[in-house]
Amino acid sequence: MQEDCVFCKIVKGELPSKKEYDDKDVLVIHDIDPIAPVHLLAIPKKHLENLSAATSNDLELLGKLQLVAAEMARKMGIDKDFRVLTANGVKAGQVIFHLHYHIIGGWEKTPDWKTVRKLGT
16 A cells, blocks of 8 residues: 555545446455446555556456446446556556556447547546
């Protein structure tokens, strides 16, 4: 855990969040500034700066993140049409330096992706 990391603080319960899933490895919360009708964040409880910081030791955790993302999409009723996104590094738009996946979906019709505002990561 990193003392100055907002997601580490959420994982430790120091900051509030609306939880959708919580186990020993992964926390899924609702994004506070959603860009879609459904916008969740899947956060590993282990602090990893981003996907590039992961190693072969994190293989099980990374696989679990993928499966939890799919499970959350099913739970939220968006399992037919959803996106799982992450940013890796400043030039890719990463703002919070703790690996996390955005799970977004729930659109009534296909969005105009050119007009969807930038994803704040």
